[in-house]
Amino acid sequence: MANKSQPFEYAPAPESRSIVDIKPSYGLFINGEFVDGTGKSFKTISPSTEEVLAEISEASDADVDLAVKAARRAYTRVWSKMSGAERGKYLFRIARIIQERAREFAVLESIDNGKPIKETRDVDVPTVAAHFFYYAGWADKLGYAGYGDDPQPLGVAGQVIPWNFPLLMLAWKIAPALACGNTVVLKPAETTPLTALLFAEVCQQADLPPGVVNIVTGAGGTGRAIVSHPDVNKVAFTGSTEVGKAIARAVAGTDKRVTLELGGKAANIVFDDAPVDQAVEGIVNGIFFNQGHVCCAGSRLLVQESIADEVLAKLKRRMKTLRVGDPLDKNTDIGAINSAEQLAKIRELSEIGEAEGAERWSPKCDLPSTGFWFPPTIFTGVSQAHRIAREEIFGPVLSVLTFRTPKEAIEKANNTPFGLSAGVWTEKGSLILWAASQLRAGVVWSNTFNRFDPASPFGGYKESGYGREGGRHGLEPYLKNDGAR
Ligand code: NAP
């Protein structure tokens, strides 16, 4: 319905899904081929329609063992022997194929994950290609990365990723591993396996030697089998802090190297001299991008008390213009919540927010009747003790807190077990630099939010995990650390 802040209607602008060819069922990608798994199978659905998209194999321990063996053979016989320049050629080829097939990847990701096509098209897929291009460039220059003259790979990397950025997390894992000369066994999340399986086809198209990349689909048990496999040299995990802790326990006492990218509860701090309209855009991007399914989401807004009323009024006005609905519509801002389980978690924490006394507000929006949906929501009157200020909601829900002095802002921002990211909005360069030095967060954005660049390292402090992905730093977890620094 047209309203005052939205005086016209948008015509539907659906992206065609005819470009993707979703098969009724998929096997596992082991040693360069799709093979039948020996385990059970499960279904992946479209979270916006609940339509079953395909039957997916659940890799058993035996299947994971086959994949690790294939990765080991490829590592020993081919990949670790190949020159960096040759490895780089494969990575450049993969990057180019992803660009060529960008629309296919974008549509498939939107269907399987529920995120809006404008994000998969303009953010996820271009960033994936950029990541492969970036690490392709490092493959023949590893001796100049600061990890010794001739740094050596680790061997087989076992990689487990979440559902919020399925293809992008795959790129963050596979590109540096391969550039450094490792081979991989990767498990995508149970609810979003399809773009990883399409990536397997890209590996075939690029003539990547069999076994260099193996994709095994499945649930938590498959992830556990990868992590605990004795012939895996390196574990790379992105997901929840809870599972991250279990993985840290599982590899303790082994000589496996581990990196963990876990949860977050980032503070987005708006000082009283900030350009307010720009900050409102940054607040919206910080929490409503990707339905708030973002580990580094700006889920705690800290706004200086003197401008809080103005910021909130403008934020609410802006939120009334957000369009929630069909992920394949090019005008959609907020798509579907990824799963019924995640929707239940968002609902539960939001109800707890109200029960604890915070005030809940959402713009009026008509949500589709099938699929999993949650309106963009803000909570005001939030105190630091509230669970919605402490726990990751991983949905389109913002907790608003206020502060009076910069010192109080930093104290509140750092008052969290997490430390993945933070945002600072102010016109003063000196305040940006001071705040960035005080914030205990791996990434601090100033006058922007949720920017990702392959050249820039990303990772956490405290319960947000350890290790860095991206940039020169992202090579280190995939190289033996006995080289000179
Ligand atoms: P999750 O439950 O921890 O799952 C992550 C991955 O681990 C999935 O592939 C999952 O399989 C698998 N898994 C589950 N149990 C396992 C086990 N015991 N051993 C090995 N693997 C196991 O997290 P999620 O719900 O998918 O993702 C949301 C979380 O990820 C949020 O907390 C978010 O903050 C975090 N995240 C962090 C970053 C970062 O860079 N720091 C980025 C994105 C997301 P299933 O799919 O079958 O569950």
Ligand code: MG
């Ligand atoms: Mg799905």
